Amino acid sequence: MVTEVTQFPASGEELPFYQPQNREVELFSYAWRNQLPMLLKGPTGCGKTRFVEHMAARLGRPLYTVACHDDLTAADLVGRHLIGDGSTYWNDGPLTRAVREGAICYLDEVVEARKDTTVVLHPLSDNRRILPIERTGETLHAPPEFMLVVSYNPGYQNMLKGMKPSTRQRFVSARFDFPDAQTEQEIVVRETGIGPELARRLVELAHGLRALKDHDIEESASTRLLIYTAQLIRDGFEATEACRAALIEPLTDDEATVEALMDVVQASF
Numbered sequence: 001m002v003t004e005v006t007q008f009p010a011s012g013e014e015l016p017f018y019q020p021q022n023r024e025v026e027l028f029s030y031a032w033r034n035q036l037p038m039l040l041k042g043p044t045g046c047g048k049t050r051f052v053e054h055m056a057a058r059l060g061r062p063l064y065t066v067a068c069h070d071d072l073t074a075a076d077l078v079g080r081h082l083i084g085d086g087s088t089y090w091n092d093g094p095l096t097r098a099v100r101e102g103a104i105c106y107l108d109e110v111v112e113a114r115k116d117t118t119v120v121l122h123p124l125s126d127n128r129r130i131l132p133i134e135r136t137g138e139t140l141h142a143p144p145e146f147m148l149v150v151s152y153n154p155g156y157q158n159m160l161k162g163m164k165p166s167t168r169q170r171f172v173s174a175r176f177d178f179p180d181a182q183t184e185q186e187i188v189v190r191e192t193g194i195g196p197e198l199a200r201r202l203v204e205l206a207h208g209l210r211a212l213k214d215h216d217i218e219e220s221a222s223t224r225l226l227i228y229t230a231q232l233i234r235d236g237f238e239a240t241e242a243c244r245a246a247l248i249e250p251l252t253d254d255e256a257t258v259e260a261l262m263d264v265v266q267a268s269f
C-alpha cells in the first residue's frame with residue numbers, strides 16, 4: 001500500500017501552491033473547524049490532492065494520504081499484528097495514526113477500496129467520530145483536529161461503482177472540475193515556468209480536446225497532463241511531439257483516436 005506522510009509546514013517552506021476555483025478553501029476551513037468530514041468529487045488530475053496538501057499546510061496539520069485500490073482492506077487502514085523477534089506486535093495503519101495525531105487523513109479514490117472499509121469509515125465520519133480497533137479492543141475518539149477527507153471521480157469508470165448514499169451523506173461535499181482557461185493558464189505558468197503565451201495555447205488545446213465528447217476517451221486531458229506537456233516543451237522537446245507523448249497518448253490506446261486527436265494538436269501548433 002502506498003501511504004504518503006507529509007508533515008507541514010516544514011520550517012521556512014511556503015504553502016504548496018494552490019489556485020482556488022471556488023470557495024473550497026473557505027469551505028474546507030469551516031468543515032475542519034466544525035469537525036465535519038469532506039468528500040471531494042472530480043475528474044483525475046484536476047487539483048484535488050494539491051488542494052488537500054495546501055489545506056493541511058494552511059491548518060498546520062500532518063497529512064496522511066492513502067491511494068485506494070481494489071485490494072485495500074479495513075486492516076490496511078486501521079493496522080494489523082505483525083511478527084518480529086519471535087513475538088507479535090500491533091502496528092497502526094495510516095488511518096489510526098492520523099486519528100491518534102489529530103492529522104488529516106486523505107483517502108484518494110475511496111470507492112476503489114474494499115467494502116469492509118466502510119465499517120471503519122462510518123463511525124469516524126458521523127458525530128461519533130470514533131475508530132473501533134476490533135483486533136485490539138481499543139476504541140479511539142478522534143481529537144478535534146482530526147479530519148477525514150475522501151475523494152472520488154464520478155466519471156465514466158465509476159458508473160457501476162458509485163458511492164453508496166449512506167456513505168455519501170456523511171460528508172460535506174465539494175465538486176471540482178478543470179479550472180477556467182485564465183486560472184488554468186496561471187497554474188501551468190506557475191507550475192512549469194513556461195511563458196504565458198505558450199501556456200495560453202496549451203490551455204486552449206486542452207479545452208478543445210475536452211470538448212470532443214464523441215471519441216473513445218474515458219477521461220479528459222487533465223491539468224496534470226497539461227503540466228507534463230509544458231515541462232517537456234520548456235526543456236526543449238518539440239511541441240507537437242510533447243503533446244503526443246504527454247497529452248494525447250495517455251488518453252487512449254486506440255491508434256485511430258490518437259491520430260484524430262493529433263489533428264487537433266497540429267491545428268494548434
Ligand code: ADP
Binds near residue numbers: 018050
Ligand atoms: P487530482 O488529485 O485531482 O488527481 P492533483 O491535485 O494531483 O489532481 O493535480 C495534478 C497537478 O495539477 C498538480 O500536481 C498541480 O501541479 C496541478 N494543479 C491542478 N489544479 C491546481 C490548482 N488549482 N492549483 C495548483 N495546481 C494545480
